[in-house]
Amino acid sequence: MGNWNWDNIRLYVITGENYHPGRAMLDVIEQALQGGADIVQLRDKTADKDELLRKARSLKELTRHFGVPLIVNDYPDIAKLADADGVHLGQEDGGFAEARELLGPDKIVGVSTHSIGQALAAQEAGADYIGVGPVYPTGTKPGRQAVTTAYVREAAAGVRIPFFAIGGITPANAAEVLAAGAARLCAVSAIVGSDNPRRVCEAFKAQLTAAGEHGGAAVRRIQLNGAERTVAAATVEELVLQLGQQGKRLLVELDGAIVDRSVWPEAPIREGASVELIHFVGGG
Numbered sequence: 001m002g003n004w005n006w007d008n009i010r011l012y013v014i015t016g017e018n019y020h021p022g023r024a025m026l027d028v029i030e031q032a033l034q035g036g037a038d039i040v041q042l043r044d045k046t047a048d049k050d051e052l053l054r055k056a057r058s059l060k061e062l063t064r065h066f067g068v069p070l071i072v073n074d075y076p077d078i079a080k081l082a083d084a085d086g087v088h089l090g091q092e093d094g095g096f097a098e099a100r101e102l103l104g105p106d107k108i109v110g111v112s113t114h115s116i117g118q119a120l121a122a123q124e125a126g127a128d129y130i131g132v133g134p135v136y137p138t139g140t141k142p143g144r145q146a147v148t149t150a151y152v153r154e155a156a157a158g159v160r161i162p163f164f165a166i167g168g169i170t171p172a173n174a175a176e177v178l179a180a181g182a183a184r185l186c187a188v189s190a191i192v193g194s195d196n197p198r199r200v201c202e203a204f205k206a207q208l209t210a211a212g213e214h215g216g217a218a219v220r221r222i223q224l225n226g227a228e229r230t231v232a233a234a235t236v237e238e239l240v241l242q243l244g245q246q247g248k249r250l251l252v253e254l255d256g257a258i259v260d261r262s263v264w265p266e267a268p269i270r271e272g273a274s275v276e277l278i279h280f281v282g283g284g
Contacts, residue, residue, distance in 0.1 A: 004069055004085075004108070006129070006162045010208045011201060012186035013037040014073075015044065015059075019193030025055065026062055028192050033066040035201025037191075041088055043073040056082035069108060076102045086110065086128070091118060096125050114147055116154040123161050130159065131186060134167020135177055138189070149180035156181025171203040171242060175230040178211040199244045206241040207232040220271040237264040239275065249280035 013032045020028050029040055040063050042056050056072055060082050063070040069085035072078050076099040079087040086108025087099050099109050111122040112131045122130050132155045137146050146167065155163050165177045166186035174185060185204060194200045210232045221230050233239035236252055236259055252259045253276040259267045269275070 009038040009069070009162070010184045010212075011037050011204050012039045012041065012164045012166070012184065013191050013197075013201070014041040014186065014188045016188045016192050017044070019189045026058055028197055029059065030062060031197040032191055032201050033062070033068065035198035036205040037068065037201050039069050039071065041071040041073055042084075043088075043188075049075070049078060052078050053081055056084055060084055071108060071110060079103060079107070088112070088131070096122075096127070100126065113155075114144070114151075116151065116158055119155055119159050119163070123159060127161060129162040129164065130155075131166045132159075132163045132182070133165060133186075135165050136168025136173065138168040149176060152177055152180040152182050156183075171200060171207065171244060172229070174204060174207050175211075175232040178207060178232050179230065183208075183212065196244070199246075202246070203242050203244040206238060210234060210238050210242070220269065220273075222269060222272065223274040225276055231269070233269050235265055235269060236267040236275075239269055240264065240277075243277070245277065251278040251280065252276070253278070 013029065015025055015029060017025050033040070040059065042059050044052055044055065047055065052075065056078055060070050071086045071088050072082065072084045073088050074090070074093055076087045080103055087103065088110040089096060089099060090112045091114065096109065096111065103109065108128045110129045110131065111127045113119040113122055114133070119130055119132065132147070132152055134144055134146050135149060135152060152165050162184060164184040164186040165182040169177055169185055169187050170190040177185065185208065187204065191197050191200050221228060231239060231242060233242050236254060240246055240250065240252070252264070254267060255274050
Protein backbone atom coordinates (compact mmCIF):
# COMPACT_ATOMS: atom_id res chain seq x y z
CA MET A 1 0.00 0.00 0.00
CA GLY A 2 3.00 2.28 -0.36
CA ASN A 3 4.07 4.94 2.10
CA TRP A 4 0.78 6.81 2.22
CA ASN A 5 -0.51 7.91 5.61
CA TRP A 6 -4.21 7.02 5.61
CA ASP A 7 -4.84 9.34 8.54
CA ASN A 8 -4.27 12.18 6.07
CA ILE A 9 -6.35 10.71 3.24
CA ARG A 10 -9.96 11.62 3.96
CA LEU A 11 -11.50 13.18 0.86
CA TYR A 12 -11.62 11.00 -2.27
CA VAL A 13 -12.51 12.58 -5.62
CA ILE A 14 -13.47 10.52 -8.67
CA THR A 15 -13.46 11.82 -12.22
CA GLY A 16 -16.73 12.06 -14.13
CA GLU A 17 -16.39 13.99 -17.36
CA ASN A 18 -20.09 13.63 -18.11
CA TYR A 19 -20.76 15.95 -15.18
CA HIS A 20 -18.74 18.87 -16.61
CA PRO A 21 -19.19 19.06 -20.38
CA GLY A 22 -17.11 21.83 -21.90
CA ARG A 23 -14.55 21.80 -19.09
CA ALA A 24 -11.31 19.85 -19.27
CA MET A 25 -10.90 16.98 -16.82
CA LEU A 26 -7.45 18.15 -15.71
CA ASP A 27 -8.73 21.66 -14.97
CA VAL A 28 -11.60 20.33 -12.87
CA ILE A 29 -9.41 17.91 -10.93
CA GLU A 30 -6.76 20.56 -10.36
CA GLN A 31 -9.41 22.76 -8.75
CA ALA A 32 -10.46 19.83 -6.55
CA LEU A 33 -6.84 19.29 -5.50
CA GLN A 34 -6.49 22.97 -4.72
CA GLY A 35 -9.54 22.60 -2.46
CA GLY A 36 -8.00 19.73 -0.51
CA ALA A 37 -8.74 16.46 -2.33
CA ASP A 38 -6.51 13.79 -0.75
CA ILE A 39 -6.83 11.02 -3.36
CA VAL A 40 -8.06 10.94 -6.96
CA GLN A 41 -9.53 8.10 -9.01
CA LEU A 42 -9.67 7.99 -12.79
CA ARG A 43 -13.01 6.42 -13.70
CA ASP A 44 -14.07 6.28 -17.34
CA LYS A 45 -16.37 3.50 -18.47
CA THR A 46 -16.44 4.52 -22.16
CA ALA A 47 -12.83 5.30 -23.14
CA ASP A 48 -10.73 2.69 -24.90
CA LYS A 49 -7.49 1.60 -23.27
CA ASP A 50 -5.26 3.91 -25.29
CA GLU A 51 -7.36 6.92 -24.28
CA LEU A 52 -7.52 5.71 -20.68
CA LEU A 53 -3.74 5.38 -20.52
CA ARG A 54 -3.29 8.89 -21.89
CA LYS A 55 -5.65 10.28 -19.26
CA ALA A 56 -3.99 8.27 -16.51
CA ARG A 57 -0.53 9.55 -17.39
CA SER A 58 -1.76 13.15 -17.49
CA LEU A 59 -3.53 12.79 -14.16
CA LYS A 60 -0.45 11.16 -12.62
CA GLU A 61 1.62 14.24 -13.46
CA LEU A 62 -0.99 16.43 -11.79
CA THR A 63 -1.45 14.34 -8.65
CA ARG A 64 2.31 13.92 -8.26
CA HIS A 65 2.61 17.71 -8.17
CA PHE A 66 0.08 17.85 -5.31
CA GLY A 67 1.54 14.83 -3.52
CA VAL A 68 -1.63 12.73 -3.54
CA PRO A 69 -2.20 9.18 -4.85
CA LEU A 70 -3.84 8.40 -8.18
CA ILE A 71 -6.05 5.33 -8.47
CA VAL A 72 -7.26 3.81 -11.76
CA ASN A 73 -10.70 2.24 -11.81
CA ASP A 74 -11.04 -1.33 -13.14
CA TYR A 75 -7.70 -1.76 -14.95
CA PRO A 76 -4.58 -2.89 -13.05
CA ASP A 77 -2.63 -3.01 -16.31
CA ILE A 78 -3.36 0.65 -17.05
CA ALA A 79 -2.43 1.54 -13.47
CA LYS A 80 0.91 -0.19 -13.92
CA LEU A 81 1.67 1.37 -17.30
CA ALA A 82 0.82 4.86 -16.03
CA ASP A 83 2.74 4.36 -12.79
CA ALA A 84 -0.44 5.14 -10.90
CA ASP A 85 -0.50 4.48 -7.18
CA GLY A 86 -3.12 1.77 -7.32
CA VAL A 87 -6.31 0.34 -8.72
CA HIS A 88 -9.93 0.19 -7.61
CA LEU A 89 -12.05 -2.89 -8.30
CA GLY A 90 -15.81 -3.36 -8.20
CA GLN A 91 -17.56 -6.44 -6.90
CA GLU A 92 -18.24 -7.51 -10.49
CA ASP A 93 -14.63 -6.99 -11.60
CA GLY A 94 -13.01 -9.71 -9.49
CA GLY A 95 -9.34 -10.36 -10.06
CA PHE A 96 -8.14 -9.06 -6.70
CA ALA A 97 -5.31 -11.59 -6.42
CA GLU A 98 -4.25 -10.94 -10.01
CA ALA A 99 -4.25 -7.18 -9.43
CA ARG A 100 -2.11 -7.54 -6.33
CA GLU A 101 0.31 -9.83 -8.15
CA LEU A 102 0.62 -7.46 -11.11
CA LEU A 103 1.01 -4.26 -9.09
CA GLY A 104 2.99 -5.65 -6.16
CA PRO A 105 2.67 -5.10 -2.42
CA ASP A 106 3.55 -1.40 -2.49
CA LYS A 107 0.58 -0.30 -4.60
CA ILE A 108 -2.93 0.40 -3.37
CA VAL A 109 -5.79 -1.98 -4.15
CA GLY A 110 -9.27 -0.77 -3.20
CA VAL A 111 -12.61 -2.55 -3.49
CA SER A 112 -16.23 -1.40 -3.72
CA THR A 113 -18.55 -3.01 -1.17
CA HIS A 114 -22.29 -2.90 -0.63
CA SER A 115 -22.68 -5.01 2.50
CA ILE A 116 -20.75 -5.84 5.65
CA GLY A 117 -20.10 -9.35 4.31
CA GLN A 118 -18.41 -7.94 1.22
CA ALA A 119 -16.45 -5.50 3.39
CA LEU A 120 -15.09 -8.23 5.64
CA ALA A 121 -14.25 -10.40 2.64
CA ALA A 122 -12.28 -7.56 1.04
CA GLN A 123 -10.50 -6.91 4.32
CA GLU A 124 -9.60 -10.57 4.65
CA ALA A 125 -8.32 -10.65 1.06
CA GLY A 126 -5.91 -7.82 1.84
CA ALA A 127 -7.61 -4.74 0.39
CA ASP A 128 -5.95 -1.49 1.42
CA TYR A 129 -9.27 0.33 1.61
CA ILE A 130 -12.91 -0.18 0.68
CA GLY A 131 -15.74 1.94 -0.62
CA VAL A 132 -18.95 1.75 1.43
CA GLY A 133 -22.05 2.59 -0.53
CA PRO A 134 -23.93 3.87 -2.30
CA VAL A 135 -25.14 5.60 0.85
CA TYR A 136 -27.76 7.55 -1.11
CA PRO A 137 -29.13 7.04 -4.64
CA THR A 138 -26.63 8.25 -7.24
CA GLY A 139 -26.45 8.68 -10.98
CA THR A 140 -22.96 7.18 -10.92
CA LYS A 141 -24.49 3.82 -9.97
CA PRO A 142 -27.92 3.82 -11.64
CA GLY A 143 -30.17 1.03 -10.46
CA ARG A 144 -28.02 0.25 -7.41
CA GLN A 145 -30.10 0.30 -4.23
CA ALA A 146 -28.81 2.69 -1.59
CA VAL A 147 -27.29 1.00 1.45
CA THR A 148 -28.17 4.02 3.66
CA THR A 149 -26.20 5.12 6.72
CA ALA A 150 -27.05 1.78 8.35
CA TYR A 151 -24.21 0.15 6.41
CA VAL A 152 -21.89 3.04 7.33
CA ARG A 153 -22.58 2.26 11.00
CA GLU A 154 -21.85 -1.44 10.41
CA ALA A 155 -18.58 -0.63 8.66
CA ALA A 156 -17.54 1.80 11.38
CA ALA A 157 -18.14 -0.89 14.00
CA GLY A 158 -16.71 -3.90 12.19
CA VAL A 159 -14.09 -2.89 9.60
CA ARG A 160 -10.44 -2.34 10.55
CA ILE A 161 -9.08 -1.02 7.24
CA PRO A 162 -9.84 2.50 5.94
CA PHE A 163 -13.23 2.94 4.31
CA PHE A 164 -14.74 5.76 2.28
CA ALA A 165 -18.47 6.40 2.38
CA ILE A 166 -19.63 7.02 -1.19
CA GLY A 167 -22.78 7.56 -3.19
CA GLY A 168 -24.90 10.70 -3.40
CA ILE A 169 -22.88 12.47 -0.71
CA THR A 170 -22.89 16.28 -0.77
CA PRO A 171 -21.90 19.00 1.70
CA ALA A 172 -25.59 19.18 2.60
CA ASN A 173 -25.86 15.56 3.81
CA ALA A 174 -22.24 14.79 4.74
CA ALA A 175 -22.86 15.50 8.42
CA GLU A 176 -25.35 12.62 8.58
CA VAL A 177 -22.75 10.27 7.11
CA LEU A 178 -20.09 11.49 9.54
CA ALA A 179 -22.51 11.09 12.42
CA ALA A 180 -22.98 7.44 11.38
CA GLY A 181 -19.27 6.84 11.93
CA ALA A 182 -17.56 7.63 8.63
CA ALA A 183 -14.16 9.30 8.86
CA ARG A 184 -13.61 9.49 5.09
CA LEU A 185 -15.86 10.64 2.26
CA CYS A 186 -15.89 10.13 -1.50
CA ALA A 187 -17.80 12.18 -4.06
CA VAL A 188 -18.16 12.43 -7.80
CA SER A 189 -20.93 14.69 -9.11
CA ALA A 190 -21.05 16.93 -6.02
CA ILE A 191 -17.45 17.96 -6.72
CA VAL A 192 -16.67 17.57 -10.42
CA GLY A 193 -20.18 18.61 -11.42
CA SER A 194 -19.94 21.80 -9.39
CA ASP A 195 -19.19 25.20 -10.89
CA ASN A 196 -16.54 25.55 -8.18
CA PRO A 197 -14.90 22.20 -7.31
CA ARG A 198 -12.36 23.91 -5.08
CA ARG A 199 -15.02 25.47 -2.89
CA VAL A 200 -16.97 22.20 -2.60
CA CYS A 201 -13.81 20.34 -1.57
CA GLU A 202 -13.09 23.01 1.02
CA ALA A 203 -16.62 22.56 2.37
CA PHE A 204 -16.17 18.77 2.62
CA LYS A 205 -12.76 19.13 4.28
CA ALA A 206 -14.15 21.57 6.84
CA GLN A 207 -16.78 19.04 7.87
CA LEU A 208 -14.25 16.21 8.01
CA THR A 209 -11.90 18.32 10.12
CA ALA A 210 -14.63 19.43 12.50
CA ALA A 211 -15.94 15.90 12.96
CA GLY A 212 -12.41 14.60 13.56
CA GLU A 213 -11.49 17.28 16.06
CA HIS A 214 -14.66 16.84 18.03
CA GLY A 215 -14.98 13.07 17.71
CA GLY A 216 -18.28 13.58 15.93
CA ALA A 217 -19.59 15.81 18.72
CA ALA A 218 -19.79 18.78 16.32
CA VAL A 219 -22.54 17.06 14.33
CA ARG A 220 -25.82 18.68 15.29
CA ARG A 221 -29.25 19.64 13.95
CA ILE A 222 -30.05 23.30 13.43
CA GLN A 223 -32.64 25.47 11.71
CA LEU A 224 -30.94 27.06 8.70
CA ASN A 225 -32.98 29.71 6.90
CA GLY A 226 -36.14 28.04 8.20
CA ALA A 227 -35.23 24.45 7.23
CA GLU A 228 -33.86 21.72 9.47
CA ARG A 229 -30.27 20.78 8.61
CA THR A 230 -27.66 18.45 10.08
CA VAL A 231 -24.26 20.13 10.15
CA ALA A 232 -20.77 19.36 11.42
CA ALA A 233 -19.86 22.82 12.68
CA ALA A 234 -18.96 24.14 16.11
CA THR A 235 -18.79 27.83 15.17
CA VAL A 236 -20.35 30.27 12.74
CA GLU A 237 -17.08 30.43 10.80
CA GLU A 238 -17.04 26.63 10.38
CA LEU A 239 -20.67 26.66 9.25
CA VAL A 240 -20.03 29.33 6.60
CA LEU A 241 -17.03 27.38 5.30
CA GLN A 242 -18.90 24.07 5.25
CA LEU A 243 -21.71 25.65 3.27
CA GLY A 244 -19.22 26.96 0.72
CA GLN A 245 -20.16 30.57 1.46
CA GLN A 246 -16.69 31.85 2.36
CA GLY A 247 -15.71 35.00 0.52
CA LYS A 248 -19.31 36.09 0.00
CA ARG A 249 -20.97 39.19 1.45
CA LEU A 250 -23.03 37.71 4.27
CA LEU A 251 -25.04 38.84 7.23
CA VAL A 252 -25.39 36.09 9.84
CA GLU A 253 -28.19 36.03 12.38
CA LEU A 254 -27.82 33.46 15.18
CA ASP A 255 -30.81 32.87 17.46
CA GLY A 256 -32.22 36.27 16.58
CA ALA A 257 -29.01 38.28 17.04
CA ILE A 258 -26.71 39.63 14.33
CA VAL A 259 -23.21 38.11 14.61
CA ASP A 260 -20.36 40.45 13.68
CA ARG A 261 -17.91 38.88 11.23
CA SER A 262 -15.02 39.50 13.64
CA VAL A 263 -16.48 37.02 16.15
CA TRP A 264 -17.50 34.28 13.70
CA PRO A 265 -14.55 32.08 14.80
CA GLU A 266 -15.77 32.11 18.41
CA ALA A 267 -19.57 32.27 17.97
CA PRO A 268 -20.84 28.77 18.91
CA ILE A 269 -23.36 26.77 16.91
CA ARG A 270 -25.38 24.73 19.41
CA GLU A 271 -27.89 21.92 18.95
CA GLY A 272 -31.22 23.41 17.84
CA ALA A 273 -29.74 26.80 16.94
CA SER A 274 -31.61 29.02 14.51
CA VAL A 275 -29.35 30.50 11.82
CA GLU A 276 -30.22 32.90 9.04
CA LEU A 277 -27.72 33.62 6.27
CA ILE A 278 -28.53 36.78 4.27
CA HIS A 279 -26.63 37.57 1.07
CA PHE A 280 -25.86 41.09 -0.06
CA VAL A 281 -25.85 41.59 -3.81
CA GLY A 282 -24.44 44.65 -5.55
CA GLY A 283 -24.90 47.89 -3.65
CA GLY A 284 -23.75 51.43 -3.88
